[in-house]
Amino acid sequence: MSLFGWTPGIGDPTIYGWIAVAAYAVGTLCCAWASTKAPKRERRFWLALALIMAFLGANKQLDLQTLFTDAAKVEAKRQGWYFERHRYQLIFILSLAAASTAAVILLLKRASRASGPTRGAIVGLASLLLFVLVRASSFHKVDWFIGLHLGGIRANHLLELGGIALVTGFAFAATRKNGRRRAA
Secondary structure, X not given: OOEOOEXXXXXXXXXXXXXXXXXXXXXXXXXXXXXXXXXXXXXXHHHHHHHHXXXXXXXXXXXXXXXXHHHHHHHHHHHOOHHHHHXXXXXXXXXXXXXXXXXXXXXXXXXXXXXXXXXXXXXXXXXXXXXXXXXXXXXXXXXXXXXXXXXOEXXXXXXXHHHHHHHHHHHHHHHOHXXXXXXX
């Protein structure tokens, strides 16, 4: 079965790919656990973050961004603007960056009275959004960053695993009694 040239399968069969999927799974479970243990006003945040982590983990191997890119390419060709695609790609990347930045700022503003673990998880989420942005833009000539090696590890691996680790660590902290602020 092929959809716009994309076929379902394992998107990243490398050891790093499977480590990332496992890390997302652990992060998903920790966020789900935090949604039952965190202060009541923060539980929806943790549940939403669990869903985001589950989606990102599934996407790691399903490679849905390639499906999106392939579908956009087919549509661009069909509508006759494929040869002007670089302008639209730039608009897409800038829109994604603006939406991600606005989401993080809004979350941080709304979380001003939240527990430390919740605010920390927002920083981890911001890191993951940056990773998604870099990956999306890698289709559009930002491969230099993805290819950087820092201490023998590719920069995008550090960014993704770092974001996962932040979210997971803060989710775990949210389940601990002394990791939470008392309700005001």
